[in-house]
Amino acid sequence: MMNLPKNIQQPLSLIYLDANATTQVLPQAASAALSTMETLFGNPSSSHISGLQAKQIVDKTRQQAKRIVGAAEGKIIFTSGATEGIQTAILSALVNVKKTLNKSLNNKSYSLLYGATEHKAVPESLKHWNKILEINAEIKAIPVDEKGQLDMAFIAKEVPNALMVCTMAVNNETGVYQDISLLDQTIRTNNPNVAWMVDCVQALGKTDLVLAQTSIDYAPFSGHKLYAPKGIGFMYVKEKAPFTAFIAGGGQESGLRSGTENLPGLAALSEIFSMLLGESEASFTPIKTLHLYRQQLVSALTQAFPEITFNHSFENSVATTLNFAIPGFSSKEIMDLFDAANIRVSSGSACSSKVTRSFVLDAMGLPAWQSESAIRMSFGPAMTQTEIDIACSRIVSAAQALVQSCLTLDKKNIDTQTMNTSSTTNKTELDGLVQFKAGGSCSWLYVDKKTRSAVFIDPLSEVSERLQTLLTCRGLNLVAVIDTHGHADHKSCRNGIAKKFLAEQQTEYLGWPAGAQTTTIHGQTFQYLILGDKWLIKVATPGHTDDSMSLLLCDPVTDSAEKLQVHYAFCGDLILMDSIGRSNFSTSSAPAMYSSLKLMKSLIGNNSLICPSHDYHNEFTTCLETEMKRNSLLRQVINSEIDIEEFTSKKIKMDKDIINESGSEIMCGALIGACQKVVVREYDSASLTKAVKKSSDMKLIDIREPHEYALQHDEKFTSNVPLTRLVQFVKEQQQNKEQEFVLVCRSGGRSQLAAQALARLGFENVGHLKGGYALHQY
Numbered sequence: 083m084m085n086l087p088k089n090i091q092q093p094l095s096l097i098y099l100d101a102n103a104t105t106q107v108l109p110q111a112a113s114a115a116l117s118t119m120e121t122l123f124g125n126p127s128s129s130h131i132s133g134l135q136a137k138q139i140v141d142k143t144r145q146q147a148k149r150i151v152g153a154a155e156g157k158i159i160f161t162s163g164a165t166e167g168i169q170t171a172i173l174s175a176l177v178n179v180k181k182t183l184n185k186s187l188n189n190k191s192y193s194l195l196y197g198a199t200e201h202k203a204v205p206e207s208l209k210h211w212n213k214i215l216e217i218n219a220e221i222k223a224i225p226v227d228e229k230g231q232l233d234m235a236f237i238a239k240e241v242p243n244a245l246m247v248c249t250m251a252v253n254n255e256t257g258v259y260q261d262i263s264l265l266d267q268t269i270r271t272n273n274p275n276v277a278w279m280v281d282c283v284q285a286l287g288k289t290d291l292v293l294a295q296t297s298i299d300y301a302p303f304s305g306h307k308l309y310a311p312k313g314i315g316f317m318y319v320k321e322k323a324p325f326t327a328f329i330a331g332g333g334q335e336s337g338l339r340s341g342t343e344n345l346p347g348l349a350a351l352s353e354i355f356s357m358l359l360g361e362s363e364a365s366f367t368p369i370k371t372l373h374l375y376r377q378q379l380v381s382a383l384t385q386a387f388p389e390i391t392f393n394h395s396f397e398n399s400v401a402t403t404l405n406f407a408i409p410g411f412s413s414k415e416i417m418d419l420f421d422a423a424n425i426r427v428s429s430g431s432a433c434s435s436k437v438t439r440s441f442v443l444d445a446m447g448l449p450a451w452q453s454e455s456a457i458r459m460s461f462g463p464a465m466t467q468t469e470i471d472i473a474c475s476r477i478v479s480a481a482q483a484l485v486q487s488c489l490t491l492d493k494k495n496i497d498t499q500t501m502n503t504s505s506t507t508n509k510t511e512l513d514g515l516v517q518f519k520a521g522g523s524c525s526w527l528y529v530d531k532k533t534r535s536a537v538f539i540d541p542l543s544e545v546s547e548r549l550q551t552l553l554t555c556r557g558l559n560l561v562a563v564i565d566t567h568g569h570a571d572h573k574s575c576r577n578g579i580a581k582k583f584l585a586e587q588q589t590e591y592l593g594w595p596a597g598a599q600t601t602t603i604h605g606q607t608f609q610y611l612i613l614g615d616k617w618l619i620k621v622a623t624p625g626h627t628d629d630s631m632s633l634l635l636c637d638p639v640t641d642s643a644e645k646l647q648v649h650y651a652f653c654g655d656l657i658l659m660d661s662i663g664r665s666n667f668s669t670s671s672a673p674a675m676y677s678s679l680k681l682m683k684s685l686i687g688n689n690s691l692i693c694p695s696h697d698y699h700n701e702f703t704t705c706l707e708t709e710m711k712r713n714s715l716l717r718q719v720i721n722s723e724i725d726i727e728e729f730t731s732k733k734i735k736m737d738k739d740i741i742n743e744s745g746s747e748i749m750c751g752a753l754i755g756a757c758q759k760v761v762v763r764e765y766d767s768a769s770l771t772k773a774v775k776k777s778s779d780m781k782l783i784d785i786r787e788p789h790e791y792a793l794q795h796d797e798k799f800t801s802n803v804p805l806t807r808l809v810q811f812v813k814e815q816q817q818n819k820e821q822e823f824v825l826v827c828r829s830g831g832r833s834q835l836a837a838q839a840l841a842r843l844g845f846e847n848v849g850h851l852k853g854g855y856a857l858h859q860y
């Protein structure tokens with residue numbers, strides 16, 4: 083019986099490089115917080131001894147904060163965090179200007195200025211209070227240059243009409259810092275009295291601050307970005323700056339911020355302040371050393387990914403932040419890779435991690451790919467040399483894992499004559515079908531391991547680099563690169579690949595090689611290519627377009643009267659998941675499509691896997707058996723329940739309702755409603771452990787990509803079926819549909835999709851680990 087271990091991955095110590103999102107609470111801060119919960123738990127407003135002891139903690143922390151930020155006469159007010167500080171500052175400034183504005187005026191001639199790379203808390207709060215207080219000023223973003231530096235000329239021009247200016251000391255995505263004294267000068271020369279807030283969240287502990295030497299009115303800070311717990315922050319308010327309490331109540335904080343103080347948070351913050359002030363036995367790493375750490379990370383990254391691009395200049399950014407992009411890889415892919423190496427990084431800003439681009443890098447005018455692939459590595463002043471060393475060696479191992487799975491080339495070992503890598507040792511061999519996806523479209527690679535022959539079908543330009551790298555890295559012999567039809571909605575990279583790898587080849591159309599052999603099946607003649615022990619048969623299947631063809635990967639034809647043994651049917655947009663390709667292009671023909679569907683049915687089996695050129699809902703593959711159950715129009719054609727005329731009229735009606743869901747992508751299939759939801763068994767850690775103990779037969783499948791699996795797994799317990807090879811897995815397990823499979827991945831997203839796809843295809847016993855390894859308790 084297989085026992086599920088506590089950790090179904092090999093444990094690796096965590097390397098946390100996402101300090102700009104939040105930090106761990108340092109042990110001394112945690113223990114100070116604990117002691118205020120267990121012993122010094124008084125209410126600072128109480129006049130008994132416990133209260134006095136608590137008040138002393140509040141007072142001490144305030145005095146420390148004043149010294150750290152150079153507040154002099156200014157006030158320090160404790161808050162729940164920076165977002166509250168930002169509200170308080172904006173509310174204070176706007177309530178004050180409201181008094182002087184004529185209520186009946188449309189105030190569009192006034193503006194509220196904020197830096198274009200500001201944390202979302204700033205523009206969103208400006209919008210909010212501008213509306214609530216009916217200020218009706220125009221909210222304007224101050225542009226930044228390619229280095230992330232604020233445009234001083236813009237400020238000089240706009241600030242005379244500004245009711246408030248909001249800037250940041252250090253950017254959270256890039257670490258870029260602003261020249262505060264230049265800003266000060268620019269703002270005050272042009273508007274001596276305008277309220278000015280500087281978000282100092284990412285500056286604390288990373289730059290020197292002497293706020294009293296500036297004319298800054300408000301400066302919010304946050305504890306959790308510097309090793310204190312979440313829920314504690316503070317703000318600096320310049321002496322005599324307008325102030326309106328954001329929270330009223332019991333009059334704590336001299337009436338400026340009511341609510342019983344967060345004593346545990348304050349005690350922890352005080353410990354951090356002691357470290358910053360050099361008053362603690364523990365100390366932070368000096369900034370000079372932090373620069374060396376960043377340099378070491380940069381060297382490791384550059385060694386690991388020679389084509390890396392850094393998204394900011396190191397000259398004007400704090401030592402603790404690195405933002406970069408690796409050509410050919412999305413942020414998500416790199417995050418998955420680093421997560422597998424147990425290194426935590428983030429893509430763009432953690433607060434908006436669902437967004438795939440970085441508005442900060444966009445504002446800096448960086449190319450789209452850099453913004454889409456941005457990765458942020460950030461650390462704090464408690465970082466140690468040991469952690470940096472481990473991080474660097476893991477970064478190099480992670481890059482090697484990409485080389486091993488042929489997603490990048492080992493440039494040192496490449497033979498520039500043949501373009502082959504000299505060593506294919508250790509590389510996981512490729513055999514069979516691989517699916518590549520970009521948006522809702524698919525490309526397919528079929529490889530015969532023995533002969534190393536390969537064919538690309540429907541190669542998308544988005545995956546061009548990846549396909550070429552694979553080909554070179556594995557030393558494959560490309561037999562053909564073929565499109566199933568002239569795609570209207572996306573770009574094919576067929577010509578580019580053919581030019582580079584098949585320069586001598588003569589082709590008929592869409593990449594089908596000229597002079598291919600022919601065979602006869604049921605009296606009809608078809609051309610075919612040989613791929614190891616399989617044939618790739620070309621079948622004209624017009625309808626979606628007049629040039630549409632299907633490519634059937636099957637066993638060689640030995641008897642022309644026998645039924646073909648088709649493993650995969652690459653049918654372009656003829657049959658799609660839960661739909662049939664659209665037939666309202668100028669070269670479309672619904673009657674031809676009817677005949678093509680009939681022909682396909684006569685050639686492929688009910689369980690032959692259909693590999694279309696689109697997969698809008700992550701179903702990966704399908705087969706006639708599955709489609710016949712849910713696609714009534716297809717079923718009617720196949721079962722001859724309708725004739726060509728009826729099909730044509732139904733199809734015309736259907737094509738009218740094609741939904742262009744994504745806005746930009748032409749939906750190539752007439753989608754009938756949304757993706758069919760399939761419910762699969764969900765396990766959590768405990769129920770999976772129990773289920774594994776009960777069932778000796780259960781198979782745990784790790785659905786991550788090979789490079790992620792290589793970095794961290796325990797093959798005693800899981801085998802690897804990457805999502806890109808799921809279709810091949812379906813093929814291999816078609817006779818084994820009652821087998822119990824439980825799929826696992828990093829966060830449960832991919833495993834759920836794959837489990838649903840298997841269930842849809844008739845696998846009876848599939849489940850997945852909800853929340854993935856991330857929530858698996860070990």
Ligand code: PLP
Nearest residue numbers: 163164165201203254281283304
């Ligand atoms: N400002 C900046 C620059 C930040 O990085 C963050 C947090 O990500 C905030 C404001 C919000 O801080 P808090 O989480 O304390 O509300």
